[in-house]
Amino acid sequence: MTRAPAARSRFRCSDVLRTAWSGVVSRPQRTVLASLGVALGIGALTALSGAAASNQAQLLAELDRMGANLAIVTATPGPDDVPVPLPQTAPEMVGRVDGVAEVGVFETAPEDVHVYRTDLVPATETNGLDVAVARPDVLGAIEATLASGRWFDDATRALPVTVLGHTAADRLGITRPGDRVWIGGHWYGVIGILDSAGLATEIDTAAILGDRWVRDSFAGADIGDLSALYVRAEPGRIDQITDTLPSAASPGSPFVTVSTLTELADARTTADDSLHTLGLVLAGIALLVGAVGIANTMVVTVLERRGEIGLRRSLGARSVHVAVQFLTEAAILALVGGIAGLVLGAAAAAIIAAVSGQPVVIPAEVVAVSPGVAVLVGALAGLAPALRAARLSPTVALRAA
Amino acid sequence: MITSAAPEPATSVPVIDGQAIAKLYPGPPPVTALHPTCVRIHAGEKLAILGASGSGKSTLLAILGTLDDPSAGTVLVQGQDLGALADAQRSAIRAATIGFVFQQFHLLPTVSAAENVATGLLYTGVPRRERQERAVRALEAVGLGHRLRNRPGELSGGEQQRVAIARSLVREPAVLFADEPTGALDSTTGESIITLLTEIATAGTAVVMVTHDVELAGRFPRRLHLSDGRIIDRYPAEPGPGGRPPSTRAEGAP
Numbered sequence: 001m002t003r004a005p006a007a008r009s010r011f012r013c014s015d016v017l018r019t020a021w022s023g024v025v026s027r028p029q030r031t032v033l034a035s036l037g038v039a040l041g042i043g044a045l046t047a048l049s050g051a052a053a054s055n056q057a058q059l060l061a062e063l064d065r066m067g068a069n070l071a072i073v074t075a076t077p078g079p080d081d082v083p084v085p086l087p088q089t090a091p092e093m094v095g096r097v098d099g100v101a102e103v104g105v106f107e108t109a110p111e112d113v114h115v116y117r118t119d120l121v122p123a124t125e126t127n128g129l130d131v132a133v134a135r136p137d138v139l140g141a142i143e144a145t146l147a148s149g150r151w152f153d154d155a156t157r158a159l160p161v162t163v164l165g166h167t168a169a170d171r172l173g174i175t176r177p178g179d180r181v182w183i184g185g186h187w188y189g190v191i192g193i194l195d196s197a198g199l200a201t202e203i204d205t206a207a208i209l210g211d212r213w214v215r216d217s218f219a220g221a222d223i224g225d226l227s228a229l230y231v232r233a234e235p236g237r238i239d240q241i242t243d244t245l246p247s248a249a250s251p252g253s254p255f256v257t258v259s260t261l262t263e264l265a266d267a268r269t270t271a272d273d274s275l276h277t278l279g280l281v282l283a284g285i286a287l288l289v290g291a292v293g294i295a296n297t298m299v300v301t302v303l304e305r306r307g308e309i310g311l312r313r314s315l316g317a318r319s320v321h322v323a324v325q326f327l328t329e330a331a332i333l334a335l336v337g338g339i340a341g342l343v344l345g346a347a348a349a350a351i352i353a354a355v356s357g358q359p360v361v362i363p364a365e366v367v368a369v370s371p372g373v374a375v376l377v378g379a380l381a382g383l384a385p386a387l388r389a390a391r392l393s394p395t396v397a398l399r400a401a
Numbered sequence: 402m403i404t405s406a407a408p409e410p411a412t413s414v415p416v417i418d419g420q421a422i423a424k425l426y427p428g429p430p431p432v433t434a435l436h437p438t439c440v441r442i443h444a445g446e447k448l449a450i451l452g453a454s455g456s457g458k459s460t461l462l463a464i465l466g467t468l469d470d471p472s473a474g475t476v477l478v479q480g481q482d483l484g485a486l487a488d489a490q491r492s493a494i495r496a497a498t499i500g501f502v503f504q505q506f507h508l509l510p511t512v513s514a515a516e517n518v519a520t521g522l523l524y525t526g527v528p529r530r531e532r533q534e535r536a537v538r539a540l541e542a543v544g545l546g547h548r549l550r551n552r553p554g555e556l557s558g559g560e561q562q563r564v565a566i567a568r569s570l571v572r573e574p575a576v577l578f579a580d581e582p583t584g585a586l587d588s589t590t591g592e593s594i595i596t597l598l599t600e601i602a603t604a605g606t607a608v609v610m611v612t613h614d615v616e617l618a619g620r621f622p623r624r625l626h627l628s629d630g631r632i633i634d635r636y637p638a639e640p641g642p643g644g645r646p647p648s649t650r651a652e653g654a655p
Contacts, residue, residue: 009492026511316496316524
């Protein structure tokens with residue numbers, strides 16, 4: 001003897017992995033069949049959550065277009081019942097709030113100014129039409145669209161031109177840009193006609209003027225005051241920013257109102273939750289089936305390999321070494337299936353999303369968690385067969401083979 | 402039967418000392434596979450355990466080889482009482498001291514001969530590189546230096562048994578138990594395996610072979626003959642329990 005016996009027999013970690021891996025790769029057909037269940041489970045999890053996420057991304061984008069992510073900041077009347085104007089710094093400050101995507105600014109319209117087809121129309125025939133004053137950033141913030149012509153840019157915001165709301169253009173009988181309308185005693189060229197007023201429905205019946213032109217050409221105490229900020233949040237962050245908006249818009253002032261389309265925001269949260277739950281339940285069932293498949297395979301494996309178990313015991317393996325080997329083998333089978341499922345599921349989700357024209361979204365948490373879930377499922381499924389292998393008496397195992 | 406009180410002629414500590422070991426399988430009906438029996442194995446000994454099927458010879462081998470626990474009696478391995486040890490220590494002793502060779506070889510079918518032999522050291526704490534180097538040397542020692550990369554399926558039965566023997570020898574065990582090592586081989590191949598085993602014993606490792614073949618057993622200088630769980634004959638004659646004559650055939654055996 002060249003070596004004193006070790007106090008305990010050993011099974012190094014790297015040897016456990018190598019032995020278990022050899023058990024997996026040396027029986028490729030069994031590996032494929034055994035890991036198929038977990039592959040389907042993880043694949044279903046990935047495909048379903050991917051499809052759900054893509055679907056949800058589209059639905060949420062839809063809801064956001066409907067204004068679920070809109071907050072309107074307005075000035076509130078002060079103690080003297082006169083609105084306390086928002087500070088001129090408000091748009092910039094609000095724009096800096098984390099989670100704010102866009103800010104559109106409406107300014108106070110000059111009083112008693114209306115829009116007419118020509119200068120011959122009596123002043124009382126207002127047709128129910130108003131005048132609004134907007135900065136160029138409004139168009140994107142309210143998601144209005146143009147039927148024809150152009151919206152304000154840095155040049156036209158300082159010129160005597162107007163963009164008409166859809167209804168306003170109808171009532172005035174204007175069908176295309178280029179015509180003139182009579183506003184507040186001046187001719188204005190129509191440069192654009194809105195198709196939809198987006199979220200600021202009141203401008204559907206208004207002639208919109210550029211902010212610089214109004215500041216330069218109209219007199220009045222409140223000309224240039226900010227009347228409303230249309231704030232669009234980044235997806236899913238509307239609740240978070242509503243609390244910060246008042247202090248950002250007008251620090252220290254209580255005279256600020258922030259209103260949101262609460263019901264839409266709630267609908268968004270609900271849609272978020274229900275789709276998520278459905279995906280998880282379906283994937284859970286698929287994984288359960290996968291676990292049963294692995295457990296089944298491992299039971300058969302332990303029966304088939306009783307000779308190997310007896311041999312390993314005769315070579316000095318402790319029963320716990322045998323258990324660890326088979327447990328690791330089950331976990332590797334599941335991991336192989338999990339990775340295959342992840343790839344297949346992601347591909348399926350991408351195809352589904354592409355076919356139905358939705359954005360492709362594979363939730364990062366699914367990618368991160370799937371391998372761990374697979375290993376866990378495999379270990380749980382392999383536990384009973386592994387313990388059975390460990391309990392097997394070496395002599396019985398050797399005789400049976 | 403009584404425990405052995407008479408001192409053995411050998412001066413050194415026996416490699417394996419089975420003292421009044423017995424095996425009873427609780428029924429119903431209860432079956433006595435092995436009646437209380439004393440067997441001592443010394444370093445470098447060549448012992449054949451002879452008996453028909455069901456005579457208890459495999460049970461005796463499993464108990465002496467620490468694979469099975471006796472229902473009564475004590476097994477000492479190099480003076481250490483196994484009954485007092487936990488599974489971890491027993492496994493360590495098995496890994497370091499005892500080698501096995503089986504009738505069905507029990508090779509892993511999916512790995513090479515060298516890898517099979519290296520498995521013999523898997524549970525001993527020897528690093529992988531050293532395991533592989535020693536496996537190559539062990540295969541060369543049994544005359545299979547040219548078959549290192551072959552899988553068991555590509556080897557003849559005799560070669561497979563040589564791989565299995567190399568897997569035991571790679572650990573340099575104090576004792577090698579061979580359970581019907583030629584049972585699955587033709588007679589010529591079996592002969593060469595027996596020759597190999599006797600050479601191993603000459604090199605210092607005790608070899609204990611279980612067989613039902615009287616002729617093969619005759620190749621071993623020391624023999625025990627089992628029948629119905631009792632030793633009915635010992636060769637050469639040993640002083641029996643209490644110094645009585647060796648033949649125990651008279652002792653109420655059916």
